[in-house]
Each structure stands twice: as C-alpha cells, then as structure tokens.
Amino acid sequence: xxxxxxxxxxxxxxxxxxxxxxxxxxxxxxxxxxxxxxxxxxxxxxxxxxxxxxxxxxxxxxxxxxxxxxxxxxxxxxxxxxxxxxxxxxxxxxxxxxxxxxxxxxxxxxxxxxxxxxxxxxxxxxxxxxxxxxxxxxxxxxxxxxxxxxxxxxxxxxxxxxxxxxxxxxxxxxxxxxxxxxxxxxxxxxxxxxxxxxxxxxxxxxxxxxxxxxx
Amino acid sequence: xxxxxxxxxxxxxxxxxxxxxxxxxxxxxxxxxxxxxxxxxxxxxxxxxxxxxxxxxxxxxxxxxxxxxxxxxxxxxxxxxxxxxxxxxxxxxxxxxxxxxxxxxxxxxxxxxxxxxxxxxxxxxxxxxxxxxxxxx
Numbered sequence: 021x022x023x024x025x026x027x028x029x030x031x032x033x034x035x036x037x038x039x040x041x042x043x044x045x046x047x048x049x050x051x052x053x054x055x056x057x058x059x060x061x062x063x064x065x066x067x068x069x070x071x072x073x074x075x076x077x078x079x080x081x082x083x084x085x086x087x088x089x090x091x092x093x094x095x096x097x098x099x100x101x102x103x104x105x106x107x108x109x110x111x112x113x114x115x116x117x118x119x120x121x122x123x124x125x126x127x128x129x130x131x132x133x134x135x136x137x138x139x140x141x142x143x144x145x146x147x148x149x150x151x152x153x154x155x156x157x158x159x160x161x162x163x164x165x166x167x168x169x170x171x172x173x174x175x176x177x178x179x180x181x182x183x184x185x186x187x188x189x190x191x192x193x194x195x196x197x198x199x200x201x202x203x204x205x206x207x208x209x210x211x212x213x214x215x216x217x218x219x220x221x222x223x224x225x226x227x228x229x230x231x232x233x234x235x
Numbered sequence: 236x237x238x239x240x241x242x243x244x245x246x247x248x249x250x251x252x253x254x255x256x257x258x259x260x261x262x263x264x265x266x267x268x269x270x271x272x273x274x275x276x277x278x279x280x281x282x283x284x285x286x287x288x289x290x291x292x293x294x295x296x297x298x299x300x301x302x303x304x305x306x307x308x309x310x311x312x313x314x315x316x317x318x319x320x321x322x323x324x325x326x327x328x329x330x331x332x333x334x335x336x337x338x339x340x341x342x343x344x345x346x347x348x349x350x351x352x353x354x355x356x357x358x359x360x361x362x363x364x365x366x367x368x369x370x371x372x
Contacts (some may be wrong), residue, residue, distance in 0.1 A: 073345070176346050
C-alpha cells in the first residue's frame with residue numbers, strides 16, 4: 021500500500037520579518053499568514069477533533085462515487101469497506117502512539133476485542149462502543165454494537181436499497197485494525213434498528229481459524 | 236399548535252416538499268393543486284422583488300397575513316424557499332424557518348442518495364422535522 025505524499029507546508033512569508041516591516045505598503049493586500057494545518061500539530065494530542073459537517077459532506081461524496089461504480093448493494097458495501105481499510109491501519113498506529121507509556125501490543129483475543137471496543141472507538145468517535153457480544157451460533161464470531169453510528173447520522177437509505185448500511189466504512193476500519201494487529205478476520209455491518217435506536221448497527225467480526233489455533 | 240404547514244420550493248419554483256402539521260386541516264382535492272400553488276407563489280414572489288420604489292435590492296414577499304393564518308417565506312442564498320404557514324399568534328417564526336433550513340441542510344444535503352431539485356424523500360428529514368415541530372410552542 022502506498023502512502024500519499026503530504027502536501028508541502030507553506031513557508032512563512034518573509035514580509036513578517038522585522039527588517040522589511042517598514043517597507044510594507046498597507047494598501048497592497050498581503051497574503052494571510054499561513055494557518056496551522058493539521059500536519060503541523062503534534063500527533064500526540066489526545067483530541068484530534070474535526071468538523072462533523074465537513075466529514076459528512078466528504079463521506080456523502082464518497083458514497084456517491086462508490087455508488088456510481090457499483091452494480092449492486094453488496095458491491096457498494098464492499099467498496100466502502102475497502103475505503104475503511106486504508107483508515108484502519110493508521111488508526112491502530114495512532115491510537116497506540118497516543119497511549120504513550122501505557123501502550124501495549126495486544127496478543128490475546130479478548131483484550132484485543134476490548135481494546136477495539138473502547139480505545140479505537142474513542143479515537144474514532146470520542147466514546148466507547150455500546151456493547152459487545154459473543155455469538156452463540158458460531159465459534160470465533162463476535163459482535164460489536166453501536167446504537168448511534170456517527171457516519172450514518174445524516175444518511176437516509178432509500179427503500180429499494182434497504183439492506184445497505186453505509187457503516188460498511190467502519191466495518192472496513194475495524195477489519196483492518198484487527199488484521200494489522202495480526203488477527204485476520206472479516207467484518208460486516210448490519211442494521212438492526214430498534215424503536216429507541218433506529219440506526220443501531222451490529223458489526224459482526226468473524227475471525228479466521230488461524231487465530232483460534234494460536235490462542 | 237403553531238405551525239400548520241410547511242412547503243419547500245426549489246429555485247425553479249417546483250414543490251419539493253410539503254407537509255401539513257395542523258390537526259384536521261382541509262386538503263386540496265388534487266395533489267397537482269399543491270404544485271400549482273407553489274408555482275404561483277414563486278411567480279408572485281418574483282414579482283414582489285421587482286416592485287420596489289427604492290433603487291435597492293429587495294428580498295420580495297416575506298409574510299402574508301390572512302384572517303386565520305399567516306404565511307412566512309424564507310429565501311436562502313441558493314434560491315430555495317421555505318414557506319411556513321402558522322396561526323396568527325405564532326411568534327419567532329424566523330427562528331422556526333431558519334431551524335427548518337438547518338434541518339434541511341443536515342438531513343437532505345448531507346444525504347448521498349438525494350438528487351438536487353428533486354422531491355425530498357428522506358425518512359431522517361421527516362423524523363427530525365416532526366421532532367422539531369412538536370417542540371415549537
């Protein structure tokens with residue numbers, strides 16, 4: 021996977037040095053001072069908040085882009101899932117980095133699930149997931165439940181695509197977090213709305229057998 | 236019940252959303268008539284922006300008072316019109332219409348499945364609108 025190059029940070033204008041201050045003509049509009057970009061901030065900052073509106077518009081365009089290139093709902097979900105995987109590997113690195121001295125590499129299944137449920141969710145959405153369950157039907161299948169997923173807050177799915185859940189992006193993120201931590205798995209997002217939480221989403225995590233052999 | 240009815244008009248004058256909130260309101264016989272009312276209002280609004288003795292920009296018709304109800308119109312920078320029909324005692328209608336505009340920008344504009352200038356069919360918009368209108372005194 022290739023990492024996109026970072027945009028060059030604009031250099032500070034030389035006019036701000038005191039030597040040239042007296043030569044500046046105020047009637048000529050000077051370019052605004054370069055604002056601190058997201059790349060200038062320290063990665064260690066605990067709170068990296070972004071605008072929800074900006075995210076919602078970008079995500080809306082991303083869904084439209086994927087939708088126009090997909091022939092059915094499952095392909096659209098797959099494309100959203102792939103988008104999320106690029107995010108997931110970085111989210112894991114960032115979250116562990118921010119833990120600082122308390123950082124720990126999880127090697128066991130339950131602590132890893134707990135880590136995703138609490139810490140990864142907190143990095144992404146500023147709150148832990150609502151609950152976690154073990155599947156009674158299949159071995160190595162777990163469910164992480166979010167009552168109000170942030171990414172689908174403003175999205176009304178039309179009736180003819182009722183099985184679509186745009187939280188497939190988050191499923192992709194979770195899948196790649198687990199895979200990057202050496203827990204290969206498949207994650208899918210399913211809408212299971214209740215009267216109280218119409219957007220309730222269940223992320224089904226199905227680990228591969230190799231995880232069981234190791235544990 | 237303050238707010239009786241809400242119409243949203245596209246910039247071309249087409250009716251893209253209509254909902255009645257008042258209890259036991261009379262309906263028009265034909266759903267086409269709602270489109271006609273919207274188109275007519277759009278034209279009247281366009282006329283009123285021109286009928287202006289001062290040589291300045293006019294925002295056009297803002298409110299229309301009748302014996303039993305009042306019609307308020309909010310035109311956005313993009314040409315969209317929010318028409319809110321209330322009873323005559325309703326106060327702070329500008330807050331109501333700008334909040335409806337806010338709900339529209341959240342639940343319609345951020346929805347990837349909505350096509351611009353088409354009728355609004357977003358269940359989350361309906362839900363948010365219902366929830367807000369029920370809190371309006």
